[in-house]
Amino acid sequence: xxxxxxxxxxxxxxxxxxxxxxxxxxxxxxxxxxxxxxxxxxxxxxxxxxxxxxxxxxxxxxxxxxxxxxxxxxxxxxxxxxxxxxxxxxxxxxxxxxxxxxxxxxxxxxxxxxxxxxxxxxxxxxxxxxxxxxxxxxxxxxxxxxxxxxxxxxxxxxxxxxxxxxxxxxxxxxxxxxxxxxxxxxxxxxxxxxxxxxxxxxxxxxxxxxxxxxxxxxxxxxxxxxxxxxxxxxxxxxxxxxxxxxxxxxxxxxxxxxxxxxxxxxxxxxxxxxxxxxxxxxxxxxxxxxxxxxxxxxxxxxxxxxxxxxxxxxxxxxxxxxxxxxxxxxxxxxxxxxxxxxxxxxxxxxxxxxxxxxxxxxxxxxxxxxxxxxxxxxxxxxxxxxxxxxxxxxxxxxxxxxxxxxxxxxxxxxxxxxxxxxxxxxxxxxxxxxxxxxxxxxxxxxxxxxxxxxxxxxxxxxx
Numbered sequence: 001x002x003x004x005x006x007x008x009x010x011x012x013x014x015x016x017x018x019x020x021x022x023x024x025x026x027x028x029x030x031x032x033x034x035x036x037x038x039x040x041x042x043x044x045x046x047x048x049x050x051x052x053x054x055x056x057x058x059x060x061x062x063x064x065x066x067x068x069x070x071x072x073x074x075x076x077x078x079x080x081x082x083x084x085x086x087x088x089x090x091x092x093x094x095x096x097x098x099x100x101x102x103x104x105x106x107x108x109x110x111x112x113x114x115x116x117x118x119x120x121x122x123x124x125x126x127x128x129x130x131x132x133x134x135x136x137x138x139x140x141x142x143x144x145x146x147x148x149x150x151x152x153x154x155x156x157x158x159x160x161x162x163x164x165x166x167x168x169x170x171x172x173x174x175x176x177x178x179x180x181x182x183x184x185x186x187x188x189x190x191x192x193x194x195x196x197x198x199x200x201x202x203x204x205x206x207x208x209x210x211x212x213x214x215x216x217x218x219x220x221x222x223x224x225x226x227x228x229x230x231x232x233x234x235x236x237x238x239x240x241x242x243x244x245x246x247x248x249x250x251x252x253x254x255x256x257x258x259x260x261x262x263x264x265x266x267x268x269x270x271x272x273x274x275x276x277x278x279x280x281x282x283x284x285x286x287x288x289x290x291x292x293x294x295x296x297x298x299x300x301x302x303x304x305x306x307x308x309x310x311x312x313x314x315x316x317x318x319x320x321x322x323x324x325x326x327x328x329x330x331x332x333x334x335x336x337x338x339x340x341x342x343x344x345x346x347x348x349x350x351x352x353x354x355x356x357x358x359x360x361x362x363x364x365x366x367x368x369x370x371x372x373x374x375x376x377x378x379x380x381x382x383x384x385x386x387x388x389x390x391x392x393x394x395x396x397x398x399x400x401x402x403x404x405x406x407x408x409x410x411x412x413x414x415x416x417x418x419x420x421x422x423x424x425x426x427x428x429x430x431x432x433x434x435x436x437x438x439x440x441x442x443x444x445x446x447x448x449x450x451x452x453x454x455x456x457x458x459x460x461x462x463x
Contacts, residue, residue, distance in 0.1 A: 022043070022054050023056040023068075024057075026043075026045075026071065026072065026109060029045060036072070038052075053068070053069065057119050058118055058119050060101070070094050070095045073094045074102050074105055075106060078102075078110075081438060085102075265356065304377075304378075304381050305350075306366070306381055306458070307367075307368060307381045308323075308327065308367045308385070309371065309384070310323045310367060311386055311387075311393065314335070317415070319369065320368075322335045323367050325338070326447055327351055327365075327447065328353075329447075330446075330448065331440065332440070332443040348367065348368055349367040350364060351364070353365060357456070371397060376398065379397075379398040379399075383454060384410045384412060385409050386411075387411050387428065389413065389422035389425045390424075402428050403428075403429075406429040410431070410458075411429060411431065412453075413425050413432050413433065415432065416434070416435060416437055417435065417436050431449075433450055
C-alpha cells in the first residue's frame, strides 16, 4: 500500500465516525468476542478509530453521555466488587458509573438486554430533520385548513398591528414640538397607540370597536390553545409535595400517628398473659393487682436488666468482642479483627434500647458470655441467647437441653449468607439472622430483625 492509500482510508474513517454509534460497535465486538485495541489513547475497532473521550449513547442519570473509555472501564470491572471498582476509578481517574447504571450497561453490552432507560438510540441528522418537519406539521392547526380567507384575515391582523407602530416621520416630527420634553412626547405616543388599539379602521373614518364575531383565524388559534391546555399536566414531585405552601402542614398527621401509638401501648397490658414479668429498673419495688388481692397467687418478677448471652467460643461469629457493635449499633465487625485492636475482653457489656411494646423509656440490656456464677434469679433475667449449633454450649446451664432452654428464652443463630444452617439448628426454635461478608450496609437490617423478634418474644412470654 502507498502512503496516499493509507491517508485516504484514515480520512474515510474519520468522516464516518459521526454517523457511527460507538456503544453499539462496542457491544458487537464484545458479544462476538472480537479483540478491542487501544492505541495512542484511541479505541480501535478494525479500521475504525474512536478517541477515548467520544460521547456514547449511555447517559449519566439519563442526561449527560458517558465517554467511551468510562463505559469500557466499567465493563472491564463487571465482576469486581463495587467498592473495589470505586477504588480503581479513583486510581485511574475515570468517572464513576453508579451500581444500577453499571448493571444495566453490562447487561446491554453482553446481550442480555436490548434496551435500557440509560441508553438512547442515536438519531442521524437526516432523521432529525424529518422528525422536526413532522413535529412542526403536528404543531400546526392539525385538521384546521388554512384556506384563502383564513390567510387573508391573518394578513389583515398583521397589517393592523404594524400600523400601530409610530413612523419615522412621526418620531422626527415630534422632536420639533416646542416646550415639550422627549419623555412627554413618548408618553403622548403611547396614549395614541392605545387609542388606535381601541378603534377599528373603516374606510377613512375611525369608529369605536364593537363586539362582533371572532375571525376564523382567532377561532383557530383558540382551538389550538384549548387542545394544548387539555394535554397539559401539573408536574408534581416528591420534593414539591413535601414543600407545603400556604397554611397547610403535617401537624395533624403527626398528631394522628402519636394518638394511635398511645392507644396501642395502652392496649398491650390487656393482651398479655399473666406470669413472670421483667422489672427493667433494678432494685425497684413492683406492686401488682395480684399483691393487692388477698389470697391470690403471685410469682415474684425478676429484678434487674434483661440478659443476652453470646457464645464464648473464639470461632463464633458473635462474641464479647463484637457483640455490642452489632446489637447496639447495627454494624458487624469480625471478632478476630476487634480482638486484634483490643485483646482485653469485657465481662459485661451494657446497651440501651427503646422497645415501645415493653416500655416508653429505653431499657438497659446486659451482654455476657460466662454463666458460671449465674444464680436462679440471673437465669430468670435471661431474654436471648445466640447459639452456635452445638449442644455442649448449654452444659451446666439451668436449662441444659436445647428444647428446655429455647422454650424459656429466645434463641438466635447468626450466619453468613454463603453458609448453610446446621441440621441441629434447623430443628431448634431459633431465629436465623443472616449477614453478608462484604455488604456492610445490610448489617443494620439483621440487627433490626433481632430487636423486633426479641421485643415480640418478651412482650408475649415475659411481660
